[in-house]
Structure formats: C-alpha cells, structure tokens
Amino acid sequence: MIRFLLIVILILIGTPSLADQKYTGENTIWKDTAWEGDILIDGIVTVAPGVTLEVRPGTTVRFTRSDSNQDQIGEHEIFIQGRFIAQGTAEQPILFTSAEERPTPGDWGAINMMASMQENLLEHCRVEYAYRGFHAHFGRGRLSYSTFAYNRRAAQFQESDVQINACLFSDNLNGLQFRDSTVTIADSVVRGSYWGVRTVNSRVTMNDTLVENNLINGINFKESQVELDRITVRNNRRGLYLQRTSGSIARSTLIGNSEHGLFAEESNLTVDSSRILENGRAGVRVLNATLVLQDNQILDNDLFAMINDGTEDLQIVGNWWGSSDINEIATLVRDGHDRNGFGLVTIQTPLTAPPQLAE
Amino acid sequence: MRHFLILILLTLTACSPAAFVAEPYLSPPPAPVLLAPISGVLTGETVLQGEYLLVGDLLIPKGSRLIIKSGSSIYVRRAETTKIDPEFLSSMTELLIRGSIQIEGTPAEPVRFVPEQKTTLADPAWAGIILDTAEASSIRYAQISGAETGLLMIDAEVVLSDSRLEMNRYGVVIQSGSPLLERNLISNGEGGLFVWQGAAPKLVDNIIRQNEEEGITIDRSSRPVLSRNRSQQNAIGLVSVTLFTSDALQLSENTTAWRQLLSRQELKK
Numbered sequence: 001m002i003r004f005l006l007i008v009i010l011i012l013i014g015t016p017s018l019a020d021q022k023y024t025g026e027n028t029i030w031k032d033t034a035w036e037g038d039i040l041i042d043g044i045v046t047v048a049p050g051v052t053l054e055v056r057p058g059t060t061v062r063f064t065r066s067d068s069n070q071d072q073i074g075e076h077e078i079f080i081q082g083r084f085i086a087q088g089t090a091e092q093p094i095l096f097t098s099a100e101e102r103p104t105p106g107d108w109g110a111i112n113m114m115a116s117m118q119e120n121l122l123e124h125c126r127v128e129y130a131y132r133g134f135h136a137h138f139g140r141g142r143l144s145y146s147t148f149a150y151n152r153r154a155a156q157f158q159e160s161d162v163q164i165n166a167c168l169f170s171d172n173l174n175g176l177q178f179r180d181s182t183v184t185i186a187d188s189v190v191r192g193s194y195w196g197v198r199t200v201n202s203r204v205t206m207n208d209t210l211v212e213n214n215l216i217n218g219i220n221f222k223e224s225q226v227e228l229d230r231i232t233v234r235n236n237r238r239g240l241y242l243q244r245t246s247g248s249i250a251r252s253t254l255i256g257n258s259e260h261g262l263f264a265e266e267s268n269l270t271v272d273s274s275r276i277l278e279n280g281r282a283g284v285r286v287l288n289a290t291l292v293l294q295d296n297q298i299l300d301n302d303l304f305a306m307i308n309d310g311t312e313d314l315q316i317v318g319n320w321w322g323s324s325d326i327n328e329i330a331t332l333v334r335d336g337h338d339r340n341g342f343g344l345v346t347i348q349t350p351l352t353a354p355p356q357l358a359e
Numbered sequence: 360m361r362h363f364l365i366l367i368l369l370t371l372t373a374c375s376p377a378a379f380v381a382e383p384y385l386s387p388p389p390a391p392v393l394l395a396p397i398s399g400v401l402t403g404e405t406v407l408q409g410e411y412l413l414v415g416d417l418l419i420p421k422g423s424r425l426i427i428k429s430g431s432s433i434y435v436r437r438a439e440t441t442k443i444d445p446e447f448l449s450s451m452t453e454l455l456i457r458g459s460i461q462i463e464g465t466p467a468e469p470v471r472f473v474p475e476q477k478t479t480l481a482d483p484a485w486a487g488i489i490l491d492t493a494e495a496s497s498i499r500y501a502q503i504s505g506a507e508t509g510l511l512m513i514d515a516e517v518v519l520s521d522s523r524l525e526m527n528r529y530g531v532v533i534q535s536g537s538p539l540l541e542r543n544l545i546s547n548g549e550g551g552l553f554v555w556q557g558a559a560p561k562l563v564d565n566i567i568r569q570n571e572e573e574g575i576t577i578d579r580s581s582r583p584v585l586s587r588n589r590s591q592q593n594a595i596g597l598v599s600v601t602l603f604t605s606d607a608l609q610l611s612e613n614t615t616a617w618r619q620l621l622s623r624q625e626l627k628k
Contacts, residue, residue: 071400072420194448215513215534215556216448237534237555258534258555258578280555280578302598302620303573309481 029082035059040099041076041108042066049115051082057092057124062099063108073131073152074098077109080116088124090145098129105173106131106152113139113160122146127154133172136160143167153177154193164188169196175214178202185209196236199224206231218257221245228252230358233261239279242267242289249274251358254283261301264289271296273357282307282334286314288343294318295355305332306345313343320351394434407431412475413485416447416455421494423458430468434475435485435505449486451507456493456515464500466521474505480528480549480571483507487527490515498522508532509545519543530570533558533581540565550574551593554581561586568592574613575599579620 018035025043029051036056042064047053055061063076078084088094098107110132113120116139125146127133133148134141136157144165148154154172155164159180166187169175175190179200189210190196196214200222207229211218218236226247232255233239239257240249246268253275254261261279262271265287276283276298283301284293288310296319298305305321308314313336321329329347336342397407398415401423408428413435419425427433438452447455454472464470474484487506490496493515501522503509509524514536523544524530530545531552537559544566545551551567551574554560558581567574567590574593577583579600585607590596596613597603600620610616 070402258553280576281550281573300621303595303618 029053035061038062040064041078042099043076044109045078047078047080047082047084049081053078053080053082053084055084055086055088055094057088057094059086059088060095060097062097063130064099065107073106074108077112077130080111080113080120083116083118084111084113084120084122086111086122086125090124093124093126096125096127096130096133100129103129103150105129105150110135113137113141116140127151132156136162148172154190157181169193174198175211190214195220197221204228210234212236217241233257238263241265242269245269248272253277254279260285260307263287264291267291270294273355275299275357276305277301286310288312291316295351296320297354297357301332304334305329306334308333308335308343308345311341311343313346315346315348317348318351320354321347324350324352326350397433401425407433410434412436413452413454416453418447418455419458419460421457424461425456425458426461427463427470429463429465429470429500432471432473434473436475437484448489448491449507451483451486453486454488456488456490456496459494459496460488460490460498461496462498462501464502464522466500469500469502469523471502472504472506473502478505478526480526483528487511489513490517493517503527509548512536512538524548529553530567533560537561539563544568546570550576551590552576554578554583557581559583562588564588566591570594573598573618575608 018033020037022040023043023045027043028046028048030048032052034054034056036059039061065074066076067074086094100107107129110130111134113136120141122143123145127148128150130151132153133151134143134155137159139157139160142163147168149170151172153174154169154176156177161182164185169190171192174195175193175197177198179202181202183202183204185206187208191212193214194216196211197219202224204224204226210232212234214236217238218233218240220241222243224245226245228249230251232253234255236257238259239254239261241263243265244267248270251273255277258280260282261276263285267289269289270292272294274296276296277300279301282304283298284306286308291314293316298319299322321332323329326347329350333345335345394410394412396414397411398417400418400420402420404424406426408431410432413433435452447453462470478484484505487508487510489511491513495516497518499520503524504526506527508529509527510531513534515538517538520541525547528549530548533554534556535558539561541563546568549571551570554577561584563586565588570593573595574590575597577599585603589609592612594614595618596610596616598618602617
C-alpha cells in the first residue's frame, strides 16, 4: 500500500504543471514540464535535450513581439531540443498566438525544433501569427487535426520526417515548405497562400488533400519523389508543377488553374485515372519529361489540352479528350507541328467514352 | 600609382554589364561604369538616380517607398540559387513592392530594367517587378525586359503608363485588383497581358503585339474595362468569354483573332 501511494505521489509530482506562467528573457526548461492555462512568452523558451515539454488541452500560449534587428520578424519562440507534445482535443484545442493587440503574421518566431528526433506532436492545435508556425531541422513531427493560419510560413522543415494528417493551412504567406525530408500529407487542406506546397529533394506521399486558391503555385515539387493519390489542385495560378521529379499521380483532379493543371519539367511521371479539367493555358504542359498518361479525362482546358514545350517527342495512349477523333484531338495539342524545333505529340488509341472515375 | 590605376580599371571592368546584349528596342549598353549594387530591404523613402545593378532580391515593405528618377538604368543579375525565402515570391531575382514605387521616366529619359546578360523567353533572367498588394504606385515611361513576368500585379493600386514591356515571357499579369494601364506597349513575349482571378483593370490605349501565343487573356472571373486598345500580330489576339467592341479593342493580323472561353455552365452541358 505504501509503495502504491509512493507511486501515485511520484506520478503526481513527476511532471510539474505550470499554469498561467510568464517567461521573460531567455529560459531553459531542464526537466519535464507541463503547461496549462495561459502561458505568456516574452522571450525565448528552450527545451533542453532529453526533456519533454507537454502542453495540455485548452492551453493558450501567447508570444510578445520583439524585433531587435528591425527585420519585421518576431524573435520570441519555443526552441525544442528535447521533445514537444501539444495534444489538445476537439473540445479543448491548444492555441499558439501573438500577444499583440493587433496581431500580424510574423509577430513571433516559431515552434522551433532542432535535432529533436523523438516524435513531436501537435494535435488539435491552432498556430497563428508566427514567422514559421512549425519549424524543424533534423526533427520528427506529427501534425494532426490542427490549423495553421496567418503565419509567414505555416510549416517549414529540413532534413526531417513529418506526418501531416487532417490539418488546415489557410491564409499563410506560404503554406508548406520543406527540403531533404520525408513527408506524408493526408486529408489536409492548403489554401490561400502565395505558394501552397513547395519542396526540394524530398520524398512525399500525399493523399486526399486539397490545394486551392494559391496565388503563385499550388504545388511545386523539385527534385523529389512523389506518390499522389486522390488529391485536388484547383483555382491556383499554377496547378501542379514538377521539376526533375519522379513518381505517380492517381485518381486526382487538377481543375481551374489559371496557367496549367500539370506542368512536368524534366520529370518522370505516371498520371492515371485523373481529371485534368478547365485549366487556363494548358491542361498538361510538358518540357522534356517522360510522361505516361492513361485513363484520364483531359477536357475543357481553355487553350490547349496539352503543350509540348520540349524537344522530345511524346506518345500518349488511352485517355478521354472529349472526342475520339484523332484529328479533332490534334487541334487541342500544341507541339512541333505548330512550332519548329519542338517535339511532337502523338495521340494513340484515345478512349471512346469517359473513363469511370471515382468522385 | 600605376598599380592603383590598374586596380581601378580592373574593378570598373569587373563591375560593368559587359555581357549585356541590347535588344533592338533598347539603347546600346553603357560604357563601363561602376554600378552601385542594390538588394535587400529598403525601408523609408529611397531615391535612385543613375545606374544600378540589382544583385539580389529587393523588397520595399509596407509603408516604404522607392522612387526611381528619369534616365536611370537598373541592370539585373540572374539569381544563382534555388532560394525559397518567405519574404519573396520567386526563386529568381525580383523587385518586390509591398509599399509603393514611383518610376519617373520621361519620353526622352525612360527608366530601364535590363538583364545583365542576354536572355530568352524560355530562360528569363529575373522574375520581374512584382507589386504585391502594393500601396499607391505609378510607373511612367519604364522599359522592362528579360523577365519571367515584366509586371506582376497582385491586388495592387498601380498606374502603369507610357511603358514598354518587351521580351518578357509574360508581359503583364494582373491577379485581382483594378490598376490603370494607359498607352503601354506589351510585345515580343510568349504571352502579352493576362487578366486573372477577379481582376478589374482599366485598359486604355495599349498595344499588345507580336507575342508568340496569347495577346490578351481575360479569364472568366475578371471584368476589365477597355478603351481604344489594339491586339496585333499575336498567335491569338484575345482569349475571353466575350468579344469587345472595336472601340474597346481592335484585333488585327493575329493568326487567330479570338479564342472564346465557354462559360462553366456551357462546359457542363
């Protein structure tokens, strides 16, 4: 019995819980700590290696603005070298926000992870008005059921392993930006940014995700490997832009983007069972890419269904173009027939009816 | 003393835009001069007069103003990295205006933005001038070339007049907002003028010509007001839902005069 009571006491006092705490200046947390209530950060809080900072449901963490070098980037932040667990609930989410009366994006720095390879969690959180909402170098993180809004960059990471599930990235200057990372994005929405998703040299699995209304690019994958399934990319200036990237797109919809639905530049790509509809300049634009398009609907794009801007010829087999008449389809294609020095596009055995695609 | 003179000569040579090749519409390249490098963030009011070398991204933040006096030339250096900095919108060198810009060229002394090296439409040297929710700005008698987009206006309050945007991949792109464009020439690009995403510009007396593909594109959501514009000698004169009266827009000598956009309802029929 005494042993049981001792265990209970140890559990109770093991992780000190700090409510309504204020941190001023530079602080380092040296032992496992839990936050709850209202936390005000008027400085930089560092979580030491081997230490866990837990943020409990319903907590509000506010950051004051400090911009000592006048670069319009707030410097106050949480810097994690240990582990960070912010697990709210649907009923009691956790809020990370600016303490300013009139908050603006970039008021505070970041939830910033450095060499934090234990799994860090943000679940049922809202992160707003940061320079970088979630930021990691050599980190592992799982973001789920969380909203990132009004940040300069919602999430940015390098050399990290990150899982994103059921998150909303809305009205940030840039949405998701990462390099040299392994990333899974599922059931999420990225909208209202300049760049929605921007990656370099990463391995990306994305499914059931919507990327819309981004002013410069919906998605740009550069030198990456991608597997995209059931994604929707719509109403961006540019839709899905791949540079020197390999992978596959399946059961997806690229619709209503001002320039192109899909632009494959020096990439190696398979696109199947997808809709490429109602994009502005081109449904598919290709620049010296190896492209397999099969069982897609490529319809109602404003200028061209397909543009070959490269010097290499393309053979495209088995898609629905709104017609099965090869001559009619040829009018939807811009290639070496229209401009000297460009590769040809040969359309073969087009489908005679729209393929049955999942809604 | 001799060493000192040689050193000065070497410095001048190294900094000159020697590799720049003028297009027919531009003045010859300047004699070797020491160009002042500019980049970074300029706060407050900055006045440029003379010749400068844009060596990296330049941001004019909200509340700040950049004034460029007549006769000035801004040479642009190509970016060598794949930087993806959050404050900027392109991986190429860009002049990004979130405050305001006043370009005060004159007919005799325009303000020129010219790549340091020769470019092609497929491989532009810089992003161009981006007015991103810019405060009241005016661009008069400017010459802009070699850019991915000569002028990109995103919901910006701008008057662009008497300017020449030539040899840019896209001449002018307007995404939302209602700027005024008067008496400009937009030519020799891949595409000329794009009016996208709910934009409502006023377009008066502009000439859009000799673009490899579209002269003017107006998407379904945009509502420009046109008066006395001409679209000539483009592959496609106009891409739009509706055709304009000849008082608003004259289409001549285009390979295809008009490519009609069907409304979404018509597409679904």
